[in-house]
Amino acid sequence: MQRKRWRIRAVRKRRELRPLANRTDQIRPSDILLFSTQRNEGIRLPYFLRYYREMGVSHFFFVDNDSTDGSADYLADQPDVSVWTTRASYKRARFGMDWLNWLLLKHAHGHWALTVDPDEFFLYPFCDTRPLRALTDWLDASSIKSFSAMLLDMYPKGRIDLHPYQSGQDPMEIANWFDAGNYAIQKNPRFGNLWIQGGPRARMFFADKPALAPALNKIPLVKWDRRYAYVSSTHNLLPRGLNQVYDEWGGEKASGILLHTKFLSTFGAKAEEELTRGEHYGASREYIAYAEGVRDNPDLWCKWSERYINWRQLEILGLMSKGNWA
Amino acid sequence: MSVGVVMLVHTAFDRAEQVARHWASGGCPVVIHVDAKVGKPAFDNFRKALADLPDVRFCKRHRCEWGTWGLVAASQDAAQLMLDSWPEVRHVYLSSGSCLPLRPVTELQAYLAQRPRTDFIESATTADVPWTVGGLDHERFTLQFPFSWRNQRYLFDRFVDLQRTVGYARRIPEGLVPHMGSQWWCLTRQTLTAILQDPQRPRYDRYFRRVWIPDESYFQTLARMYSTQIESRSLTLSKFDFQGKPHIFYDDHLQLLRRSDCFVARKIWPHADRLYQSFLAHPNTGQQRQDPNPGKIDRIFAKAVDRRTRGRPGLYMQSRFPTPGWENGVTAGKYSVFQGFAELFKDFERWLGKATGAQVHGHLFAPQRAEFAGGETVIAGALPDNAQLRDANPKAFLTNLLWNTRGERQCFQYGPADTPKVL
Numbered sequence: 001m002q003r004k005r006w007r008i009r010a011v012r013k014r015r016e017l018r019p020l021a022n023r024t025d026q027i028r029p030s031d032i033l034l035f036s037t038q039r040n041e042g043i044r045l046p047y048f049l050r051y052y053r054e055m056g057v058s059h060f061f062f063v064d065n066d067s068t069d070g071s072a073d074y075l076a077d078q079p080d081v082s083v084w085t086t087r088a089s090y091k092r093a094r095f096g097m098d099w100l101n102w103l104l105l106k107h108a109h110g111h112w113a114l115t116v117d118p119d120e121f122f123l124y125p126f127c128d129t130r131p132l133r134a135l136t137d138w139l140d141a142s143s144i145k146s147f148s149a150m151l152l153d154m155y156p157k158g159r160i161d162l163h164p165y166q167s168g169q170d171p172m173e174i175a176n177w178f179d180a181g182n183y184a185i186q187k188n189p190r191f192g193n194l195w196i197q198g199g200p201r202a203r204m205f206f207a208d209k210p211a212l213a214p215a216l217n218k219i220p221l222v223k224w225d226r227r228y229a230y231v232s233s234t235h236n237l238l239p240r241g242l243n244q245v246y247d248e249w250g251g252e253k254a255s256g257i258l259l260h261t262k263f264l265s266t267f268g269a270k271a272e273e274e275l276t277r278g279e280h281y282g283a284s285r286e287y288i289a290y291a292e293g294v295r296d297n298p299d300l301w302c303k304w305s306e307r308y309i310n311w312r313q314l315e316i317l318g319l320m321s322k323g324n325w326a
Numbered sequence: 327m328s329v330g331v332v333m334l335v336h337t338a339f340d341r342a343e344q345v346a347r348h349w350a351s352g353g354c355p356v357v358i359h360v361d362a363k364v365g366k367p368a369f370d371n372f373r374k375a376l377a378d379l380p381d382v383r384f385c386k387r388h389r390c391e392w393g394t395w396g397l398v399a400a401s402q403d404a405a406q407l408m409l410d411s412w413p414e415v416r417h418v419y420l421s422s423g424s425c426l427p428l429r430p431v432t433e434l435q436a437y438l439a440q441r442p443r444t445d446f447i448e449s450a451t452t453a454d455v456p457w458t459v460g461g462l463d464h465e466r467f468t469l470q471f472p473f474s475w476r477n478q479r480y481l482f483d484r485f486v487d488l489q490r491t492v493g494y495a496r497r498i499p500e501g502l503v504p505h506m507g508s509q510w511w512c513l514t515r516q517t518l519t520a521i522l523q524d525p526q527r528p529r530y531d532r533y534f535r536r537v538w539i540p541d542e543s544y545f546q547t548l549a550r551m552y553s554t555q556i557e558s559r560s561l562t563l564s565k566f567d568f569q570g571k572p573h574i575f576y577d578d579h580l581q582l583l584r585r586s587d588c589f590v591a592r593k594i595w596p597h598a599d600r601l602y603q604s605f606l607a608h609p610n611t612g613q614q615r616q617d618p619n620p621g622k623i624d625r626i627f628a629k630a631v632d633r634r635t636r637g638r639p640g641l642y643m644q645s646r647f648p649t650p651g652w653e654n655g656v657t658a659g660k661y662s663v664f665q666g667f668a669e670l671f672k673d674f675e676r677w678l679g680k681a682t683g684a685q686v687h688g689h690l691f692a693p694q695r696a697e698f699a700g701g702e703t704v705i706a707g708a709l710p711d712n713a714q715l716r717d718a719n720p721k722a723f724l725t726n727l728l729w730n731t732r733g734e735r736q737c738f739q740y741g742p743a744d745t746p747k748v749l
Contacts, residue, residue: 129578134595141571150644181707181730184715184722185642194647197718203710210718217644246647250654252637255645304708318641318729324567324634326626 003238006229009094010101016088017063017099021076024059024107031058032132034114035103037096038062040273041118042071043266046168048118049078055122056132057114061107063099065090091278094232101229108224112136115220115234116258121172122149122220123311124256125322138325139223146237147221148245149256152178152319153199154308155263155300164265171261172308179203180306180317183216193217193236193243200263200300218258219245254323257314263300328439329354329431329512330415332404334397335423336361336390338596339372342423346382348606352431355381355415357408359400362387383407392476397509397541398534405518416442419512424593425562426575428605434561434589438512445517445553448507448560449546462486466538467504468495475538499526499533505550509541510562510592513549520552521545563588563620565627568635573627577601582626588618640729642722657725658732668739675699675739684735690727691720691744706730717745 027033034057038045049060064072064085075083086099093099104113114132116122124135124147139147154175156163163174183198196217197210206213218234222242230237237243247253306317314320331349335342335358346356358376360369369387376382385404390396405418417438427434438444452463462469469489473481489495498504513521524530530548534540549556563586565573572593575583577600583591584604594601637646640658648654668674668688679686679699688697695703696711703711707730709723716723728736 126576126578130576131597133597134576137595138574141574142569148644179708181726182709182715183643183726184719185644185647186719187647194644196644200708202715203704203708203712207710207712207715210715246645247634247637248647248649248652250637250648250652251635251646252633252641252643253645255643302704302708304704304706306708318638318643321643321645322630322633323645324630326573326630 002231003227003229006098006101006231006238007105007227010098010105010229013088013093013098014102014106016086016093017084017102018086020064020072020083020085021081023080023082026080027059027107027111029110032056032112032114032136033059033061033108034116035061035100035108036063036116036118037065037090037100038067038071038075038118039065039090040067040069040071040270042067042069042074043165043167044118044171045071045074047170048121049081050168051121052114053080055127061100061103063096063103065096097230097233104224104228104230105226109226111224112139113222113224115222115230119171119261119264120151120220121259121261122256123259123314123320124149124221125254125311125315125320125325127256127311135325136221136223144254145223145225146219146242146245147254147256148217148219149221149258150183150196150319151199151216151218151258151260152314153201153216153260153263153300154178155200155305157299157301157305159299160263160267161265171264172259174265175261175263176308177301177305178308180304180319184210188236191231191236191238191243192240193219194246195235203302204300219243220258221256252321252323254325255320257311257320259308328414328416328435329419330408330412330417331356331419331421332401332408333358333421333423333425334361334390334400334404335359335372336364338423339368339375341594341596341602343372343375344602344606345423345426346376347379348427349431350379350381353435354419354431355408355412356383357404357411358382358384359404360384360387361400362389362396381412383411391474393539393541395535395540398544401541401545402522405513406522409515409518409522416515417512418515418518419561419590420510421562421590422510422592424596425510425590426592426594426601426605427590428563428583428586429589437589443514443516444555444557445511445513445549446557446559446561447511447513447546447549447553449505449550449556449558450507451503451505462538463506464504465490466506466543467498469538470494470496470536471538496533496536499529501526501551502530502533502547503550504543505546506543507546507558508560508562508564509545510560510564510590511545511549512561513545514553517549517553521548524548561589561618563591563618563623564593565620565623567627568631573630575601579623580604582623586618586620586623587616588620640725640732642725642729657728659728659735661728661735662737663740664737665740669741678737682735682737684737685731687736687738689741689744690724690738691716691740693743693745696723697739713745720745 060081062075062083066087072085075081155177156174179199186195188195194217197213202213215235220234331354349356385407388396388399408418475482534544575594577598636654639655675686685699687699690696695713698705
């Protein structure tokens with residue numbers, strides 16, 4: 001029932017989208033597709049596109065939410081990108097999910113679809129030696145339809161605004177620290193997904209109200225079918241079986257990581273802007289907390305922070321797993 | 327021309343073509359079976375691509391669903407065509423389109439020439455094999471399987487249950503002792519001829535047509551009747567995961583495969599360019615060779631199966647969240663809880679730490695904050711001492727602490743003033 005509701009909503013919200021560049025006729029049946037919403041992320045886009053092109057993404061779908069920095073035109077000029085733009089409310093489109101659900105419904109049926117934000121960088125086991133297609137082929141052969149990748153907040157050492165980020169630069173050069181072992185997990189009985197909280201945002205900004213700390217569980221890679229729908233960001237989706245990305249009998253399923261590079265020098269301005277727009281989740285309380293936190297103490301680093309090396313390090317730390325992929 | 331290669335192909339034709347060329351140019355005649363499900367244009371293209379090679383032939387096509395008779399029929403026809411077309415072939419090597427030869431063809435030829443009467447076929451009785459997936463071993467040979475295990479699993483299971491309940495059992499033809507093993511074999515002309523020309527063959531074929539996964543038992547059983555010398559192992563390196571699916575090899579397995587000294591490996595990811603290039607274009611010759619020795623690869627894949635089925639004890643994460651009772655170890659290590667000691671004995675924590683070398687915390691579940699050893703506010707894993715974060719999920723707090731400090735014994739104090747819901 002609920003799945004139908006989200007899908008109908010998505011179909012209704014399609015009217016808010018105006019195509020800027022539609023290159024979907026280039027898509028071949030075996031292509032891996034990427035879906036994203038963005039607003040004024042122009043500075044991040046060059047590296048983002050390069051990162052995922054090298055990984056093996058064949059076509060990008062963007063919903064541009066009324067950017068003013070020229071990023072929509074930049075995207076429209078790319079040969080492997082299709083862009084839609086909208087001035088409608090991000091919040092009332094359930095934080096962009098209605099728009100993406102519509103594009104997924106329309107274009108992703110039968111494809112592997114990766115849904116990520118411009119500040120999220122996907123890692124999977126063996127990503128330094130095997131292209132994304134190796135993973136999706138293996139998932140196909142194993143009859144696995146969805147693949148989880150927990151959000152791992154990355155941060156620099158020192159004040160967030162200390163190292164200015166340059167367009168095209170690898171953000172992990174600056175934000176290369178993370179919290180290795182302070183994540184709390186609960187099961188969400190309604191959708192069957194895990195609900196994970198923790199990391200530097202819980203430690204620094206939500207220590208006195210832990211229940212409100214942002215969710216870190218994500219399922220960004222799905223062999224899409226037109227009957228599917230994301231519910232709340234990419235935290236969970238329907239039908240419920242797709243949320244069963246974890247083993248309950250002691251074993252480990254294969255999983256990845258989304259390196260979350262929100263905390264760059266661009267963050268302060270972004271937080272202020274998002275705060276005045278009030279378009280974010282939970283009455284934008286996350287951004288309210290940030291704006292306060294950013295003014296008080298912008299250093300997320302502590303002496304037990306871990307410096308990022310590669311996916312194998314994250315595997316050993318138990319943040320992701322190879323499962324039975326070898 | 328001592329070895330002929332049979333290839334069963336259903337996809338990745340460019341790779342199959344490459345491998346067929348490799349065998350043929352090494353002096354091995356090749357018979358290719360293409361799955362009947364493959365469309366005519368793809369088949370014609372594939373055939374045309376290999377038309378310049380006189381020693382490559384195509385046999386009659388059968389439909390090959392996983393675990394069905396079609397695979398046996400394909401192997402029979404291809405082997406027959408091989409024996410008829412090239413009288414000088416002494417061994418027939420059954421392989422698939424995703425197999426990759428790892429050692430130079432001449433080495434395989436020499437190896438087999440030294441063992442002219444040996445059949446290499448993994449073949450064991452149902453009592454000997456622990457590796458069957460799905461719980462069916464002897465019953466493969468005595469029940470009926472009209473439903474597909476892959477697409478009609480529910481009906482498959484119910485029908486098996488029904489037959490068990492009513493005590494149904496097929497009769498195994500006289501003289502047959504069921505054996506099973508890897509479907510990738512290398513048999514001598516004598517053994518193959520005996521199997522294919524047996525006057526009882528129609529009877530055996532009728533029987534095996536209805537056995538579950540006959541490609542793992544037909545030749546394995548019949549070879550036992552005729553072979554004078556069986557080595558019960560496959561010359562093809564092929565590893566299976568916990569669900570019985572073959573593991574796939576990628577570019578990063580290059581060194582492992584080289585050191586395995588196996589003749590052929592399966593299955594190779596079709597886009598593993600480096601593997602194909604390394605082993606087909608530049609097979610490494612002239613090295614000190616040994617008998618195939620896949621030990622290292624075995625270990626890697628055994629570890630993968632263990633990780634998938636048992637996991638790392640004490641780890642709770644996005645893809646491992648065991649139901650209570652299924653943790654294989656609730657925490658990453660043992661820990662000690664002291665109640666009342668710190669209150670009775672002066673400087674107890676410091677003494678305990680010195681005496682045992684363990685990390686000794688104060689009251690981890692004190693109402694104000696977690697009293698980490700040494701008065702730290704954050705410890706390993708960036709776990710903070712904040713009481714509200716801790717109390718939001720005290721179990722996660724403790725399992726995180728023990729995971730982050732694994733290898734070092736943890737001790738902590740506990741008293742009536744501490745937050746009660748954890749112990």
